[in-house]
Amino acid sequence: MKKTVxxxxxxxxLIAFVPLFVLKDAEFGGSDDAGSVVVEEVDSxxxxxxxxxxxxxxxxxxxxxxxxxxxxIQTGIGVGIIAFIMGRFVERKKWMKDx
Amino acid sequence: MSKKQKKxxxxxxxxxxxxxxxxxxxxxxxxxxxxxGSFCIAWGVLCVPFLIAGFMSIxxxxxxxxxxxxxxxxxxxxxxxxxxxxxxxxxxxCSHMTGTGLGAxxxxxxxxxxxxxxxxxxxxxxxxxGGLTTLGANTFSMAIAGPFVSYGIYxxxxxxxxNKRVAVFLAAALGDLFTYCVTAGQLALAHNADTTFxxxxxKFMAIFAPTQVPLAIIEGIITVxxxxxxxxYAKPELRAMGILKEAK
Numbered sequence: 001m002k003k004t005v006x007x008x009x010x011x012x013x014l015i016a017f018v019p020l021f022v023l024k025d026a027e028f029g030g031s032d033d034a035g036s037v038v039v040e041e042v043d044s045x046x047x048x049x050x051x052x053x054x055x056x057x058x059x060x061x062x063x064x065x066x067x068x069x070x071x072x073i074q075t076g077i078g079v080g081i082i083a084f085i086m087g088r089f090v091e092r093k094k095w096m097k098d099x
Numbered sequence: 100m101s102k103k104q105k106k107x108x109x110x111x112x113x114x115x116x117x118x119x120x121x122x123x124x125x126x127x128x129x130x131x132x133x134x135x136g137s138f139c140i141a142w143g144v145l146c147v148p149f150l151i152a153g154f155m156s157i158x159x160x161x162x163x164x165x166x167x168x169x170x171x172x173x174x175x176x177x178x179x180x181x182x183x184x185x186x187x188x189x190x191x192x193c194s195h196m197t198g199t200g201l202g203a204x205x206x207x208x209x210x211x212x213x214x215x216x217x218x219x220x221x222x223x224x225x226x227x228x229g230g231l232t233t234l235g236a237n238t239f240s241m242a243i244a245g246p247f248v249s250y251g252i253y254x255x256x257x258x259x260x261x262n263k264r265v266a267v268f269l270a271a272a273l274g275d276l277f278t279y280c281v282t283a284g285q286l287a288l289a290h291n292a293d294t295t296f297x298x299x300x301x302k303f304m305a306i307f308a309p310t311q312v313p314l315a316i317i318e319g320i321i322t323v324x325x326x327x328x329x330x331x332y333a334k335p336e337l338r339a340m341g342i343l344k345e346a347k
Contacts, residue, residue: 001327001331005324008320008321008323008324009324012317012321015313015315015316016163016187018189019187019188019189019190020123020187021143022189023189038303038306039133039286039290041302042287042291042292042293042294042298042299042302043337044200046132046135046290046292048130048132048133064241065265067107067226070225070226071183071185071226072183073182074179074180074182074221074222074226075179075180075184078176078177078178078180078181078183079176080171080176081175081179082173082176082177084174084327085169085172085176086173086332088169088333089169089329089333090251091331093331093332
C-alpha cells in the first residue's frame with residue numbers, strides 16, 4: 001500500500017510538472033482572462049457589469065503577490081484541518097489496538 | 100516498483116507529452132459580471148432546492164452520528180485545499196480541480212453543495228476568483244452538477260461490483276470533468292449572440308476540456324489516496340456512513 005501511495009504521488013507530480021518543461025513558451029497565465037477573451041469572441045457586444053468586491057474596495061486589481069498569499073491561506077486552512085483530523089485518526093488507531 | 104506501476108508511469112508521461120503540443124489558455128469559475136443578470140438569478144434560484152436538501156442531509160447525518168462532524172470537516176477542507184491549487188496543464192495554462200468528489204462519495208451529493216458554496220464564497224469575496232453575481236452559476240456547476248455525477252458514477256460502479264478504488268477514481272475524475280463541461284454550457288447559454296449556441300459551446304468546451312482532463316486524472320488519484328488513508332484510519336466512521344460493510 002505504501003508503494004501504491006508513493007507511485008500515485010509520483011504520477012501526480014509528473015502530470016503536473018511535465019507540461020511546464022515541455023511547453024517552454026507557454027504563459028501558464030491565469031485562467032480568468034482567457035474565458036473573457038472567448039466571451040468577447042462569441043458575444044462582442046457584451047460588457048461585464050460587475051467587478052469583484054475586493055477589487056472595488058482596492059480600486060484596482062489585486063496585486064499578484066497578495067493573491068498568491070490569499071490562495072496560500074486557503075490551502076493552509078484546508079491542510080491544517082485535514083492534518084489535524086488525520087493525525088487524530090492515526091493516533092486513535094494505535095490506541096484502539098492497545099485495548 | 101512493480102511492472103504495473105512502471106506501466107502507469109510511462110502512460111502518464113506519454114499522455115502529458117502527447118497533449119503538450121496544444122498551446123491554449125483556459126478558465127475556471129465564471130468571472131464576476133460575466134453573466135447577464137437574468138442568468139445569475141436563474142442559476143441562483145436553481146441552486147436553492149439543492150442547498151436546502153444539502154442542509155437537511157447534513158443535519159440528519161450529524162443527528163444520527165455526531166462524531167461524523169470530523170469527516171464532514173475533512174471533506175470540506177479537502178475541497179478547500181484542492182480548489183486552491185492551480186496546476187499547470189498540458190494546454191499551456193493553469194486551472195484547478197474541484198475536490199468535490201470525496202465529499203459526494205462520503206456524504207452524498209446534496210451535502211457537498213453546502214461545502215462547495217462555502218469555498219466559492221471565500222474565493223469570490225477574498226480572491227476575486229469567480230464572483231458574487233455568478234455565485235449561483237458556479238455553485239450549480241461545481242457544487243451541484245459535479246458532485247451528483249460523482250455520486251452517480253460511484254453508485255453505478257458499486258452496483259456493477261467494480262473495485263472500490265477504481266470506483267472512487269472514476270467518480271472523482273469524471274465529476275471534476277463534468278463540472279467544467281457544465282461551466283462551458285453555462286457560458287455558451289449566456290453568450291452566443293454572434294454565433295449559435297452550438298458553436299459557442301464548442302468554443303468554450305475547447306478551452307475547458309483539454310486543460311481539465313489531466314487535472315481530472317490528478318484529482319482522481321488524490322481522492323483515491325485520501326480514501327485509502329481513511330479506509331485504514333477511519334474505519335468506524337466509514338462504517339457508520341455505510342461506505343464499509345459492518346464488521347469485516
